[in-house]
Amino acid sequence: MKPEHIYVTQPTLPPLEEFIPYLQEIWDNKILTNGGPFHQQLEQALCDYLGVKHLALFTNGTLALVTALQALRITGEVITTPYSFVATAHSLLWNGIKPVFVDIDPNTLNLDPDKIESAITPQTTAIMPVHCYGHPCDVARIQSIADNYGLKVIYDAAHAFGVQNQTGSILNHGDLAILSFHATKVFNTFEGGAIVCPDAKTKQRIDHLKNFGFVDEVTVVAPGINGKMSELNAAFGLLQLKGVDAAIVKRKAIDARYRQGLAGVNGIHCLADAGEQVANYSYFPILVQPDYPLSRDALYQKLKDNGIYARRYFYPLISDFPMYRGLPSAAQANLPVASKASNQVICLPIYPTLDVSDQEKIISLVARK
Ligand SMILES: *Cc1c(COP(=O)(O)O)cnc(C)c1O
Secondary structure, three states: OOOOOEEOOOOOOOOHHHHHHHHHHHHHHOOOOOOOHHHHHHHHHHHHHHOOOEEEEEOOHHHHHHHHHHHOOOOOEEEEOOOOOOHHHHHHHOOOOEEEEOOEOOOOOOEOHHHOHHHOOOOEEEEEOEOHHHOOOOHHHHHHHHHHHOOEEEEEOOOOOOOEEOOEEHHHOOOEEEEEOOOOOOOOOOOOEEEEEOOHHHHHHHHHHOEOOEEEOOEEOOOOOEOOOOHHHHHHHHHHHHHHHHHHHHHHHHHHHHHHHHOOOOOEEEOOOOOOOEOOOOOEEEEEOOOOOOOHHHHHHHHHHOOEEOEOOOOOOHHHOOOOOOOHHHOHHHOHHHHHHHHHEEEEOOOOOOOHHHHHHHHHHHHOO
């Protein structure tokens, strides 16, 4: 059945009958969670697919972020971007860490490396950048700043499943990288997430932390959380992984069609394409600039009136939410680029089952044809 409205994304679901054998196996062996066989298989399958050494599955991306900060014993202040999903900064507050917002680069909308150094204080212990929309951060510059000041780097890579730059998987950069497998993401397990880490020792600490701190039946080494992914979600992930390449190919075609259809439309700016890098086409953001005849919100409303539920990602900025706006770094004057992008952005619908005819309708509405 075709939904009445076109949303910004629709989850990709494999045929239901293909999931039944996985369910049968769970029912037969009665292992529902606690690092069962599907959990182990999915960790290995994702390491192979993504080209990373170690990966720990989580119940969602937010708990993975919270646990990553615990794993590295991050305290004090952490430099991060205001232009992200709110969970990025919330993970800092859950650890009693003070977020320090730094402005973004106008071309990539990622944390601007030129502005990081002036935000470092004696309390700074880490940088938490986001590969926004799956576009890689300037990982080399960020790492060199971190090395100079002895800081850790934790990437919120929730948008960056499968993304590669010239050096291979973008997930291999930083001390840790976090993925989300939420229903709205390129690869989903209904709810889910992961921490990618470079060495077995860190992976072991993360595995303890996500299971209450248990090392064995009678030994608890840390005040851990319950962040474990269930067998149901892990089994679904294994099935989903089989279709992810085909899903990304479809997204790529949709991305190309938008770029072609919107090229030359006055006042509509599409973010730069992936170029040489391997992208995942997870979002299709446009910036509605002053020379467009409608305001951003008027275009957003016009799409909605036509049954197209685009989203203003990311608006409001994280720094404008009540629990952050009192921070000195949250002041708009400190974040002019992010404020502007946040007031101009609309993410257009992009998902593998989006029809050509529906996409033509969206393009016509935006291009005012
Ligand atoms: C989706 C998302 C998260 C949170 O992931 P959940 O799995 O929903 O908890 C964190 N950061 C960013 C940038 C996201 O897009």
